[in-house]
Amino acid sequence: xxxxLSALALSALLAGSxxxxxxxxxxxxxxxxxxxLESMEQIQRGxxxxxxxxxxxxxxxxxxxxxxxxxxxxxxxxxxxxxxxYQFAQKTxxxxxxxxxxxxxxxxxxxxDDALEDYTQLLKQCTSCHIRIRxx
Amino acid sequence: xxxxxxLKVVAGAAAVAVSPSLIRGNLYAADGRLYxxxxxxxxxxxxxVPIKVSALEKEVxxxxxxxxxxxxxxxxxxxxxxxxxxxxxxxxxxEYVWKSGVGKDRTIVAYSAICAHQLTHPTRNDxxxxxxxxxxxxxxxxTGGVIVCSSHLSAYDPKAGAKVLGGAASQPLAAVVLERAxxxxxxxxxxxxxxxxxxxxxxxxxxxxxxxxxxAQAKTLVSISAKTVKLTEYSKELIQx
Numbered sequence: 049x050x051x052x053l054s055a056l057a058l059s060a061l062l063a064g065s066x067x068x069x070x071x072x073x074x075x076x077x078x079x080x081x082x083x084x085l086e087s088m089e090q091i092q093r094g095x096x097x098x099x100x101x102x103x104x105x106x107x108x109x110x111x112x113x114x115x116x117x118x119x120x121x122x123x124x125x126x127x128x129x130x131x132x133x134y135q136f137a138q139k140t141x142x143x144x145x146x147x148x149x150x151x152x153x154x155x156x157x158x159x160x161d162d163a164l165e166d167y168t169q170l171l172k173q174c175t176s177c178h179i180r181i182r183x184x
Numbered sequence: 185x186x187x188x189x190x191l192k193v194v195a196g197a198a199a200v201a202v203s204p205s206l207i208r209g210n211l212y213a214a215d216g217r218l219y220x221x222x223x224x225x226x227x228x229x230x231x232x233v234p235i236k237v238s239a240l241e242k243e244v245x246x247x248x249x250x251x252x253x254x255x256x257x258x259x260x261x262x263x264x265x266x267x268x269x270x271x272x273x274x275x276x277x278x279e280y281v282w283k284s285g286v287g288k289d290r291t292i293v294a295y296s297a298i299c300a301h302q303l304t305h306p307t308r309n310d311x312x313x314x315x316x317x318x319x320x321x322x323x324x325x326x327t328g329g330v331i332v333c334s335s336h337l338s339a340y341d342p343k344a345g346a347k348v349l350g351g352a353a354s355q356p357l358a359a360v361v362l363e364r365a366x367x368x369x370x371x372x373x374x375x376x377x378x379x380x381x382x383x384x385x386x387x388x389x390x391x392x393x394x395x396x397x398x399x400a401q402a403k404t405l406v407s408i409s410a411k412t413v414k415l416t417e418y419s420k421e422l423i424q425x
Binding site: 165 | 335336389391
């Protein structure tokens with residue numbers, strides 16, 4: 049009986065800590081998503097006000113949010129019914145990195161048309177992932 | 185130039201202008217629209233040896249790039265004969281007719297591997313689009329035997345000109361028009377349907393720098409031959425839902 053009670057207590061403790069980890073990851077994701085939104089707004093503002101520094105700062109801020117999405121940890125933060133699609137989220141984050149890198153390269157080379165096209169593609173990646181993962 | 189010759193030239197030019205596919209003497213689309221003839225390219229293996237139609241494994245996705253160096257296409261030997269004279273419609277509402285597969289049993293088909301929805305395509309790193317064998321499950325459709333884009337779960341019918349069966353895609357995949365020669369070799373001669381090549385070139389410029397040394401190389405037209413390998417060899421990782 050004592051053993052059984054100990055086992056039950058241990059399971060409850062484990063389940064609780066798993067839930068806590070998941071909640072931590074979700075909180076982190078929500079924070080990252082808010083930062084992503086801010087960085088996209090910053091890039092757009094830079095484009096509209098002809099400020100390449102602002103665009104580059106936005107790109108850097110965006111890249112700072114990609115670590116979780118790129119890693120295996122992404123499984124923790126996806127909705128339960130979409131966990132299986134974590135590789136899609138990883139691919140999206142890879143593309144976000146690719147386009148934001150290219151945007152900085154394009155700005156440095158003075159190719160603003162290409163930089164703004166990169167911004168368009170970044171936005172497409174965001175909406176594409178939201179359509180898929182959040183069943184939008 | 186005498187009057188008879190002059191009239192022949194004018195009539196010929198008018199016919200070609202109305203229906204460009206007549207240049208090759210073949211009318212693939214019902215009215216000649218949505219067909220673009222490209223340089224005829226022989227499908228060869230990685231070593232450059234011409235592929236024999238009879239040697240293509242059933243239900244395996246092969247990849248070759250056509251009509252451009254960077255535009256991937258799927259080549260599939262289906263388990264059963266394709267339908268014939270399939271009426272299809274592009275997202276712009278243009279109607280066209282996909283004739284059928286080629287080969288003795290009309291089982292050989294080829295389609296652009298660029299998804300009509302959001303341009304998902306196989307790269308050297310990964311592929312989210314592929315043919316799913318008949319006995320395999322997919323979340324995109326009720327049965328296997330379909331082409332699935334696992335990005336947003338679009339399903340296409342390879343037996344019917346890649347008609348959309350489900351998901352967000354709004355038009356069929358563009359079809360590669362194939363010709364099987366008497367010696368059992370296979371040739372790509374053109375593209376039928378609404379292709380997404382220009383959108384693809386615009387959207388994936390940074391990727392072309394990584395895989396093709398830039399956009400100019402990526403836009404090079406394929407000539408003489410097109411190498412094909414199995415998708416499992418083309419992409420490091422296959423993702424299928």
